Amino acid sequence: MPDAHFYRYDDYDRTLVGERVEQFRDQVRRRLAGELTEEQFKPLRLHNGLYLQLHAYMLRIAIPYGTLSSRQLRKLADISRKYDRGYGHFTTRQNLQLNWIRLEDAPDALAALAEVDMHALQTSGNCIRNVTADHFAGAAADEIEDPRIWAEIVRQWSTLHPEFTYLPRKFKIAITGSPNDRAAVRVHDIGLRLWRNDEGEVGFEVIVGGGLGRTPMIGKTLRAFLPRNELLAYLEATLRVYNRYGRRDNLYKARIKILVHEVGVERMRADVEAEYAGTRDGLLGLSSETIEAIAHQFAPPDLPSRPAVVGAVEALKLGDRDFALWLKSNVASHRASGYAIVTASLKPAGAPPGDASAVQMEGVADIADTYSQGELRVSHEQNLILPHVAVEDLPAVYAALGRLGFAEANVGKITDIIACPGLDYCALANARSIPVAQRISSHFASLARQHDIGDLKIKISGCINACGHHHVGHIGILGVDRNGVELYQISLGGDVDFGRTALGTIIGPAVTADKVVEAVDAVVATYLDVRNDGERFVDTYRRIGAQPFKERLYETV
């Protein structure tokens, strides 16, 4: 099936990516021949997404704004089988990481990626990273405008941007086109939220200075309403101010959030607007023709009319409790009547969150071809999305995903855990994440129990860099190393969904690895005892505060 409903590379893109692959092939050859030292080579491989982790090289592949075609997913499966160990890890930035790549194979893997309009550029380094977007983009019932149009425009502007290749620190941009933010825009260096003003015009709220990591901060509004055609000029001005004033003397204070925090958002806004005065009438103004040309490539698929209520679906819902739960948790409203958005859970009980084997990737690609217009999305919550499924096909999709192990009815539930790779893979980590996630997931495996607990998001990071987004977990878990022992800090009350962004609060002393499940269990039990009808965990926490949770937790562990 062709990649019909989103951006396809033109000759310029293809040439650029192809040239980079060959350039890197030569760099690898020179490194292996000893013509380049590791010091010389390291920045070159990082510019191509190739990290060195604990056990092997890791290739981080950009999945632009989390959108994949079935053809691309099959290619990822093929690359993982041919050049890695036959599986990959979908990340919290909508990317895919292959953990066992050989250096000498990396150019071939990149060449294979280029065959399907993909690359690993700007998945590392102090540049503008792969732009992320709402994983329901192009399908969500509540969408004002497809954010991928703008993510693609930003991608073209930011790819190998000469002025922003050596920023003070990495720079992450997220875009949502929905009032119900699913892209975590307030915890990015720049978050863009499309909204419609009183005049009916659609523009961006530009949010700056959010982020997680060592110093978590919620972004502040830099511009309440930016006309769409001014996006690039305004971003250019913002990046210039950051590039000029962002701290380069201290790695831990180099992100834009620190700059905004130190100078204040008013001063930041004044500086950006002053810079913008010089850029707004330049080459970066977006003509309606340019916008239309990109938007045309994201034109919605031509979905044939299908019934919105299907007797067989209703009957199965009554007869199969797990299917009924799956409909509740894994199926979301589509903007077209008779269609739904399905989330394939990459979190079967006890499995490493976000991992998929080559066979599973190919299986999901087949399902996408048969039931979802050949389209897929990757969520920052490490799941795969089938964006255009007819309601009457839901039983078949449920069954097909079940055969792959991806039909767990747990999206948004306690076992839909976000976890970074942690100390099992990562050279930066202090503690393991995946085994902790596995133990929690196994402990709470009962679907009936999960649905009784309701929406509860656990996010686990193996170090303070917070790739597992623990600061915004309803229950956040941070692994730390104290004198060679893994300990886990528990925080409560974080949130990132639907504009209710909040940072969690550490509840007390860290617990040992063998007590994490008991600690989570105590927190959940406290919630179940005191919740009001229909009250989510995080809302109960906000109502009653930390003390009851804290008392029960430390009585238990």
Added chain:
Amino acid sequence: MAKNLSGDLQVASANRLADGVVVWLDDAGEWTTRLERAAISRDRRSGEILLRRAEAEAFAVIDPFLVAVAEDDDGMIEPLSLRERIRASGLTFDAIAADAVRYA
């Protein structure tokens, strides 16, 4: 496992350039994937010498460094830190199999 209270027992480790695999320097000055074959330095001075040897043999590896280890009565060695134990023995969970379809 015998204690290494002084922290003086050390081996030299690195990642192999071609594939990133974890290796240790053996007594013959070769890089091996088998920790039990690693050359052990038993005091600070010999540790410095071991590291210099490793750096001199670094053509096919990346950034050699010293790893503190403990040694038992049978001469078996084990890194002291969890990070190095994981580097030595691999993932602490079962990674998904390449042909995995179901976990159950």
